[in-house]
Amino acid sequence: MISGSKLWLGFFLFVVAFPTSRAADRSQARSMVISRSGIVATEHPLASQIGAQVLAQGGNAIDAAVAANAAMGVVAPMANGMGGDLFAIVYEAKSGKLYGLNASGWSPAGTSIESLKGKGFAAMPQSGIHSVTVPGCVAGWHALLDRFGRKRMSTVLAPAIRLADEGFPVTEIFSDYWIASERKLRSDTNATRVFLHDGMAPRPGEMFRNPEVAWSLKQIARRGAKAFYDGEITKRILKCSADRGGKLTAEDFARFSPEWVETISTTYRGWTVSELPPNGQGIAALAMLNVMENYPLAKFGANSTDALHVMIEAKKLAYADLLNFVADPHFAKVPVAGILSKDYAAQRAKLIEMNKANCRVPHGQPPPMGTDTTYLCVVDADGNMVSYIQSNYNSFGSGVVPDGVGFALQNRGGLFSLDPAHPNALAGRKRPLHTIIPAFMAKGDVRIAFGIMGGWNQSQAHAQFVANVVDHRLNIQAALEAPRFTKMTFDGCDVEMESRVPPAVRAALEQRGHQIELRGEFAADVGGGQAVLRDFATGINFGASDPRKDGSAIPQPLKETR
Secondary structure (H helix, E strand, O other), X not given: OOOHHHHHHHHHHHHHHOOOOOHHHOOOOOOOEEEOOOEEEEOOHHHHHHHHHHHHOOOOHHHHHXXXXXXXXXXXXXXXXXXXXXXXXXXXXXXXXXXXXXEOOOOOOOOOHHHHHHOOOOOOOOOOHHHOOOOOHHHHHHHXXXXXXXXXXXXXXXXXXXXXXXXXXXXXXXXXXXXXXXHHHOOOHHHHHHHOHHHOOOOOOOEEOOHHHHHHHHHHHHHOOHHHHOOHHHHHXXXXXXXXXXXXXXXXXXXXXXXXXXXXXXXXXXXXXXXXXXXXXXXXXXXXHHHHOOOOHHHHOOOOHHHHHHHHHHHHHHHHHHHHHOOOOOOOOOOHHHHOOHHHHXXXXXXXXXXXXXXXXXXXXXXOOOOOEEEEEEEOXXXXXXXXXXXXXXXXXXXXXXXXXXXXXXXXXXXXXXOOOOOOEOOOOOOOOEOOOOEEEEEOOEEEEEEEOOOOHHHHHHHHHHHHHHOOOOOHHHHHHOOOEEOOOOOOOEEEEEOOOOHHHHHHHHHOOOEEEEEOOOOHHHOOEEEEEEEOOOOEEEEEEOOOOOOEEEEOXXXXXX
């Protein structure tokens, strides 16, 4: 007898390898990258190329991921960089185990709700020094390379240093992001000097150099993470904080370290889908899938009225619990097992009315049971895989750039609450509720590392990607490209939707009460993603890159033969 996973895999490979005569009429715009060697998928071709070259030079997936991320911090400084946080899921092929890394930083020890309210803040500031938390990215690089890497820090950072020193031509979408942030950058003298050459953001094709970020990367290449948390970079960040009335101290940096954590997971129609635990929002993606599993989405059909209605309503239910319960587990008891309970999901699913959108969804009561961004992913020839996400939060983070370092500090502290009764209330050395999440899914011999960027879009986009793969049998490239919706708000019936969703379906959804805000065919608001797949039965790797971004999936170069 052939198992269900083997049947699905056979179907998947048949569609990939033997397209029908109607292939020219397919809705999928790009083909997957398919290789026996490694593949690196990022949102910038240069970063993907750098990661692929590291693989060709004997590095593994972890080395390539760190190298690609360091390059992304140079070519896309508004989205990510050393001033931000990092999360990763590593799949180790030899053990078959998943390892989770939470490299999100904490707030200054000296901060408090009272101190911010005393400065006149009624809510958490979304920019400026009081939104800054200790950046976790560089500590995350060290943790990943120390545990799994084959290459030295100096080796994996060398390509990014060269990019920063010699310069690179700015791509189309990142130029748009840069231009949109000009006003924010002009509010900080250092940000203006570093990122607005001649007073303007770079246009597509314009060369951009950043010798200051090259200097910072060289410090880390020589001294490792210590250079960032107890070195000259630290001194420059602390002076910047002190000059602006911030609370960061040398001890806040010296005592910080990332955490290795157990992934959390759920099953979805025979697949195991994994995310990182709180303080991240990944639990909402799993909760969405648990609710969606109560409805026959495959029978409804992709982009059908019923399927979209169920997913939108499931998003509201999952995010209501996310907002109410998720916080730093060192400070609050997060009911993870209760939120992920299948029985609880079945109860929540009953709240969905198929003929009516719910404009105000309250959080539930999970049963007590036990306890702007860049995404990239890598698979190597041995089958090691990394699902990896890193971010400044908003574009250029807090907008604060310390003198001489060449990067902006994140504004992740803006996600804290100033309500002292809330689990996510601001406190010293506490990590805020986080939006950035890597993901992983598995069935039989198939493993997929994937992620989709975009703030509060991420969990709902993850659930849509999983449904596209599992319910609608799309390959990973088609699953990324498929039309998506997003609802960035937590109340109301508003929902953004790409215009590729058929007009008749949109009209039917509006009749049910959904207030659709129509976006373009490939809209920025629904996020961009990357994915890599490994078929361990054949040893073949697949890569996919979202056309909503500038990036690409690039295979490891073949070794030269003489």
